[in-house]
Amino acid sequence: MRQLIFDYLEEKGIIESIKNDHGAISLKASDKDIVVSGNRLELIMLADYILNVALADFDGYHVHLDELNLFDEVSKELIVALKLTK
Numbered sequence: 001m002r003q004l005i006f007d008y009l010e011e012k013g014i015i016e017s018i019k020n021d022h023g024a025i026s027l028k029a030s031d032k033d034i035v036v037s038g039n040r041l042e043l044i045m046l047a048d049y050i051l052n053v054a055l056a057d058f059d060g061y062h063v064h065l066d067e068l069n070l071f072d073e074v075s076k077e078l079i080v081a082l083k084l085t086k
Helices: 004-011 040-054
Strands: 026-029 034-037 062-065 078-081
Touching: 004 040, 040 062, 040 078
Parallel strands: none
Antiparallel strands: 026 034, 062 078
């Protein structure tokens, strides 16, 4: 995964001030809500995953986000997919 947002914020000196944030990023789903929570750094990493999907070259590109690649705690898997309009 390219870290475009992370690298940009690091270049601007913004990341350094939040590197000490601690916590766990989680995705919790209920009948009414889906809540993604995490510290600043973890939410920036989530933004990078979404940006990578948005910049993909083909329709249907997607990423599965779960406890194996992003979340510390999940009740469901989050799939971010690109749908190109024609």
